Amino acid sequence: MSSFKEIVTKAIIGKTKKTSTNTFKITPELKPDTVLGCWVINHKFSGKNNGGIVGIDGAFDVNVWYSYDNDTKTAVSTETFQYQDKMPVHLKENNALTDKEEIIVRSLKQPTVTNVSVVDGTVQLSVEKELGVEVVGDTKIKVSIEEEEDDYEEVTDDEVTLEDEKEIEEVNEEYLK
Numbered sequence: 001m002s003s004f005k006e007i008v009t010k011a012i013i014g015k016t017k018k019t020s021t022n023t024f025k026i027t028p029e030l031k032p033d034t035v036l037g038c039w040v041i042n043h044k045f046s047g048k049n050n051g052g053i054v055g056i057d058g059a060f061d062v063n064v065w066y067s068y069d070n071d072t073k074t075a076v077s078t079e080t081f082q083y084q085d086k087m088p089v090h091l092k093e094n095n096a097l098t099d100k101e102e103i104i105v106r107s108l109k110q111p112t113v114t115n116v117s118v119v120d121g122t123v124q125l126s127v128e129k130e131l132g133v134e135v136v137g138d139t140k141i142k143v144s145i146e147e148e149e150d151d152y153e154e155v156t157d158d159e160v161t162l163e164d165e166k167e168i169e170e171v172n173e174e175y176l177k
Helices: 162-169
Strands: 002-026 032-050 053-068 073-087 102-119 122-146
Touching (some): 002 073, 032 102, 032 122, 053 102
Antiparallel strands (some): 032 053, 053 073, 102 122
């Protein structure tokens, strides 16, 4: 006969991802002619419960390598951009997001510059990123319990044979010396 037990454990109770593209502007110190390279570094982010929706606060640095003075000289301009995203996470078993749950945010695709151009001395760029959110909370697992008496095999003294006793008597006591 089997019965069931419930085990309370931590598990992922909700999961979602979001791809977003944002446009930013950088005005370098010197008037750019051509953008030679553009890259994103130092991406940092965190998530928190914001009224039942996961709010993500993040920031990254954008470096723009450009030419100026009729494409005869180069320079690099760096600027830090901050962003906020909201991600609704549908939780399993009709749970509601509270402050008890742990929120894990992952960068599924690092921020990447997808488009860059120079317009009137300003560098305009589009940055694409993909973030994933996992919500970890308490959940229950039901497991089947087999109620057997004892799974040990029982041995009695009368099962020890004369050969076993003879072997025990023939122990070499000099062995440990």
